[in-house]
Amino acid sequence: MTAALRNIRLRDVVGAPLFLLVVLLLIGVAIEPAITGERAIRNILTTATPLILAGIAQSLVILVGGIDLSIGAIISVANVVAAALMTAYPDMTVAIVFGVLALGAGIGLVNGVLCAFSGASPFIITLAMGIALQGVALQIMYQPGGTVASGFRQIARANWGALPVTTVIVVALALLLAVAIRRTSWGVSLIAIGGNEASARLSGISVKRQTVLLYVISGFLAACAGLFLASRISSGDPLVGEPVTLDSITVAVLGGSSFLGGSISVVGTTVAAIVLAMINTVLNLKDVSPFYQWMLKGAILILALSLDLLRRRKG
Amino acid sequence: MALVSPAASTSAPMKMLRFFITPSGAVWIAIAILLAVAALASDNFVSGDHLLNVARHAAALCIATVGQVFVIMTGGLDLSNGAVITLVSVVASQLLGGSDQYLVPVVLLCLAMGAAVGLFNGLIVAKLGIPPLIGTLGTFGILKGAAYVLTGGAPKGGIPESIRYVGNGTIAGFPISTLCALAFVAFGAFLLSRTIFGRQLVFLGANPSAARLSGVPVARIIILAYVFSGVSAAFAGLLAVGYTGVGSLSLGEGYNLDSITAAVIGGTALTGGSGSVVGGAAGVFFLALLTSFLRFLGLSYSGQLIVQGAILAAAVILQARVFRR
Numbered sequence: 346m347t348a349a350l351r352n353i354r355l356r357d358v359v360g361a362p363l364f365l366l367v368v369l370l371l372i373g374v375a376i377e378p379a380i381t382g383e384r385a386i387r388n389i390l391t392t393a394t395p396l397i398l399a400g401i402a403q404s405l406v407i408l409v410g411g412i413d414l415s416i417g418a419i420i421s422v423a424n425v426v427a428a429a430l431m432t433a434y435p436d437m438t439v440a441i442v443f444g445v446l447a448l449g450a451g452i453g454l455v456n457g458v459l460c461a462f463s464g465a466s467p468f469i470i471t472l473a474m475g476i477a478l479q480g481v482a483l484q485i486m487y488q489p490g491g492t493v494a495s496g497f498r499q500i501a502r503a504n505w506g507a508l509p510v511t512t513v514i515v516v517a518l519a520l521l522l523a524v525a526i527r528r529t530s531w532g533v534s535l536i537a538i539g540g541n542e543a544s545a546r547l548s549g550i551s552v553k554r555q556t557v558l559l560y561v562i563s564g565f566l567a568a569c570a571g572l573f574l575a576s577r578i579s580s581g582d583p584l585v586g587e588p589v590t591l592d593s594i595t596v597a598v599l600g601g602s603s604f605l606g607g608s609i610s611v612v613g614t615t616v617a618a619i620v621l622a623m624i625n626t627v628l629n630l631k632d633v634s635p636f637y638q639w640m641l642k643g644a645i646l647i648l649a650l651s652l653d654l655l656r657r658r659k660g
Numbered sequence: 661m662a663l664v665s666p667a668a669s670t671s672a673p674m675k676m677l678r679f680f681i682t683p684s685g686a687v688w689i690a691i692a693i694l695l696a697v698a699a700l701a702s703d704n705f706v707s708g709d710h711l712l713n714v715a716r717h718a719a720a721l722c723i724a725t726v727g728q729v730f731v732i733m734t735g736g737l738d739l740s741n742g743a744v745i746t747l748v749s750v751v752a753s754q755l756l757g758g759s760d761q762y763l764v765p766v767v768l769l770c771l772a773m774g775a776a777v778g779l780f781n782g783l784i785v786a787k788l789g790i791p792p793l794i795g796t797l798g799t800f801g802i803l804k805g806a807a808y809v810l811t812g813g814a815p816k817g818g819i820p821e822s823i824r825y826v827g828n829g830t831i832a833g834f835p836i837s838t839l840c841a842l843a844f845v846a847f848g849a850f851l852l853s854r855t856i857f858g859r860q861l862v863f864l865g866a867n868p869s870a871a872r873l874s875g876v877p878v879a880r881i882i883i884l885a886y887v888f889s890g891v892s893a894a895f896a897g898l899l900a901v902g903y904t905g906v907g908s909l910s911l912g913e914g915y916n917l918d919s920i921t922a923a924v925i926g927g928t929a930l931t932g933g934s935g936s937v938v939g940g941a942a943g944v945f946f947l948a949l950l951t952s953f954l955r956f957l958g959l960s961y962s963g964q965l966i967v968q969g970a971i972l973a974a975a976v977i978l979q980a981r982v983f984r985r
Contacts, residue, residue, distance in 0.1 A: 412793075459973070464980035466930045470973060472917060477969025483962035591797060604791040636808030643801025650790045650798075 361656065362601035362613045365649050366620045373620075377627045383507040385626060390512040391501060391577065393622035395420065395570035397515055399589045400596035400614040401522065402566035405559045407597055409538045409552075410606035411460055411467040413560065415452070416567045416593050418478035420586025423449050423571025425482050428491035428581025438494045446568050452478065453564020457557035475590065482583040489582040493575055501577035511573060516615060523611040535559070539607030595642060596621060599649050683983050684927030684939030690975065691946050698953050705956055711949075712835060718948035719837035720745070720900035721918055722941050725926075726848035727892025728919040729940040730885045733852070733865045735932025736785055736792035738886065741893035741919060743803035744774050745912030748897030750807050750815045753907025758818030767823075771894045777803065778890025782883030800916065807909055815907035827902020837899045841941070844895070848937040851888075861885055866933025922947055925975050 379385055399416050406413045423445050430441045456474055460467040503510040526532035537545040538552050546552050567586075574585050598604075599621075600614030621642070628638055679685040698705040724741050731738045748770045755766045777799060784795045819827075829836050852858035864871035864878050872878050893915070900911055920930075926943030928935025950971065954964045 459977065463977040465973075465976040466924075468930060469921070469924055469976045472921070473969045473973035473976070475969070476972065477966050480962045480965025480967075480969060483965065484960070487962070594794070594797065598794050604793060634809070634813075636805050636813065638805070639801045639808065640805030643798040643803075643805065646794060646798035646801065647784060647790065650794060651784075651788055654789055 362599060362610065362649065362653065363616065365645075365652060366599065366613070366616050369620050369645070370623065373623050373627045377630050379630055380623060380626055385630075386507045387504055387509055389619065389622045389626050391509050392625065393619045394501075394509065394512045394515055395573050395589065396592055396596055396618040396621065397512075397519065397615050398566045398570040398573070399593035400600065400618045401519060401611055402563035403593040404597035404600060404602045404609050404611065404614045405535075406467075406563050407594075407602045407604065408535055408606065408609040409556055409559055410542065411556065411559070412471065412594070413456065413563050414468065414471040414590055415456060415475035415478055416563065417586035417588065417590035418475040418482065419449055419452050419564055419567035420571040420574065420589055421482040421583055422452070422478050422485075422586075423568040424575045424585050425486040425491070425581040425583050427572055427575045428493060429485055431493045431497065431575075432491040435494055438497050442497075442572060445572055446565060449568020449571070450561050450565040453561040453567075454557065456564065457560030460560060461553040461556040479583075479587075482586075486581050486583050489578075489580060491581040493579055497576055498579050499576075501573055519611050519615045526609060526611065536607055536609070539609075541607075592621070595646055598646065601653075681982075682927065683929070683934070683979055684936035684942075686979070686982075687926050687939055687942040687946055690925075691942060691949065694946065694949055694953065698949075698956075701953075702956065705953065710952075712833070712838065714948050714952050715838040715841075715945065716835035716903075717952075718944050719835065719841040720896040720903070721915060721922065721948070722841040722896075722944040723844050723899065724889075724893050724896040724915050725919040725922045725940045725944050726844055726937055727889030729848070729923045729926075729928050729935055729937050730852065730861065731792070731889045732920070732923050732928050732930060733861055733932055733935050734882050734885045735865050735868070736882065736885070737796060737920065737930075738781065738889045738893075739793065739796040739916045740777060740781060740799040740803060741889060741896075742912035742915035743800045743807070744777050744890060744893035745897035745900055745915050746909060747803050747807045747810075747912075748773065748894050749901035749904075749911045750811050750907035750909065752823070752898060752901055753815055753817040753819055754811065756817060756820050756823075758820055760820045760822050763820065763822055767898065770898060771891055774890040774892070774894025774897075775887050776890070777893075778887035779883065781890065782886035785886065786879040786882040811907070811909065813909070815909060817907065819901055819905050819907070823898060823902040824905050825902075827899050828905075837903065840895075840899060844892070845937060845941045848892075852937055857881065857884065862933060864933075918947065919944075921972060924979075925972070927979070 374381060380389065399420065402416055403413055426448060427441060427445045430444070431438060434441065452474070456471055459465070459470045463470065500511055501509070505513065526535065534545065534550045535555060537548070537550060538555055542552055570589070571586065575581060578585070596617045597614050599617035601610035602608060602614070624641065625638060628635070628641075680689055695706055704710065724745065728738055728741060751773065752766055752770055755769070756762060781796050781799055784790045785792050826836050826840065831839065852861065860871065860876045861881050864876050864881055868878060896915070897912065901907060904911065922943035923935065923940045924930065924943070925946060926936060926939030926941070928940060950968065951964065954967055959967065
């Protein structure tokens with residue numbers, strides 16, 4: 346035990362993705378103690394929820410060496426389709442929710458098939474998909490509008506004490522996914538694909554089918570985020586998902602995903618999304634101009650990767 | 661591989677034909693098809709005046725794309741070039757305040773800013789080993805924030821007549837900005853195909869470890885590629901703000917993904933080591949022509965996005981299908 350402890354180097358600890366996140370969390374609390382209040386926590390977690398969903402979606406795709414630049418546009422499409430249909434058919438909320446989830450998965454299926462079988466790079470395929478879907482969202486609703494049923498509104502508003510119910514469910518599912526990736530043969534096969542696609546294929550893993558599946562899951566999770574946002578803002582907004590694409594990559598990388606493929610941390614990504622939401626809240630409470638948030642996010646991203654590389658350096 | 665490639669023994673017309681079935685040649689076929697369709701749809705679209713206008717609109721993106729091609733050739737990406745364009749536009753606008761008094765120092769400062777951003781990108785990519793997508797995304801965030809902070813959210817000042825003339829004026833009917841873009845494309849193509857720096861860049865993009873083992877200063881070349889992209893973006897920013905006449909916090913938006921799209925349509929592979937500056941410029945012209953034509957057809961903005969996305973996807977899938985080795 347002590348020998349094992351002695352082998353842990355300082356830079357292993359400092360470089361671990363969770364270390365930076367915990368430090369940021371502590372700094373946030375130190376600067377603005379008000380964020381430990383019940384309302385602030387609720388607010389942070391509600392803001393973080395769509396980003397947790399999108400971040401996990403992104404980290405799954407990054408795991409096998411892909412990327413999904415259409416996540417934000419899928420969120421926007423899901424959001425406006427839900428709002429437009431709920432405005433037109435107020436009594437069919439449940440059917441609409443399932444329809445939108447199926448739509449997200451369907452878009453993911455197209456992404457996945459094109460990425461796995463066309464031979465073109467996922468970066469450009471999903472970029473093109475994102476452009477087209479942004480057009481679809483704007484075609485359906487050119488400006489924010491529509492309304493949602495009052496029961497549906499409660500999805501983003503129901504709380505257990507300081508904890509929003511939806512966030513708790515999302516985090517619980519994230520933990521389940523984390524266990525599935527670490528402990529099931531399915532999860533191990535995904536990590537194998539990310540680590541070395543050729544050897545994964547040779548050991549009998551059907552790489553293409555798994556890739557398609559991950560894009561389907563990514564589309565599905567993005568649709569969940571779009572529905573959550575529809576509930577939260579009680580209407581549709583064709584640009585609501587736009588910033589989420591890059592934020593989802595930021596969160597996945599802060600959480601411990603690597604663009605070399607083969608590494609993922611669902612828990613880290615979840616924490617990263619919450620920390621990012623916390624930073625925004627602290628800056629807002631401190632009355633810091635939102636412009637600084639861009640700079641801070643960029644600086645944190647580069648810092649996190651530098652620390653991570655420090656850890657991986659040999660010797 | 662045969663020592664004498666079959667292409668070498670064929671006649672000149674056959675060589676020309678072969679050019680059009682390469683990744684960087686196919687974009688010219690796409691442009692020709694688009695022009696033919698446009699000519700059938702209307703008598704006015706394919707006119708010298710209109711095409712020059714399209715070329716004028718495309719000039720800034722074209723210059724930024726030349727830099728982007730260099731970076732992609734190393735196997736990297738530059739997501740920060742749009743933020744450089746925005747930053748240059750507001751800095752030039754605020755410092756110049758519409759007067760020519762400090763024109764030369766401010767222009768040099770803007771280009772130096774682009775070079776410094778490129779140096780930073782290059783260092784974090786080549787020295788620290790941060791993936792280019794993430795590293796330049798971080799820089800993008802920092803620069804975007806910096807542009808907002810510098811202006812307090814509302815750009816002030818103005819662009820003097822001299823820069824506006826370069827962005828907006830014409831010489832013998834040709835837009836000056838287009839001439840600048842063409843000159844820059846020629847310069848970029850020369851740099852890439854006729855200098856040691858360019859050849860080493862192509863080499864290391866195609867096979868980094870072979871390049872390192874043959875003594876190519878890999879890190880230095882990669883850093884220089886990012887510096888070149890940063891300077892290109894600063895130049896593009898000066899042209900773009902010369903056209904609009906006023907610094908804007910949204911001026912550079914979309915330039916990063918558009919320049920990557922244009923480079924890829926022009927036959928540059930995201931895996932690095934294969935591509936063409938002239939092809940990238942043709943990709944820019946194709947995109948500008950397409951946007952203009954869709955608008956001409958009366959398509960709404962949302963409809964344009966849908967068609968653009970579909971054509972981009974079709975183009976890269978076709979490329980991957982036809983040119984797969």
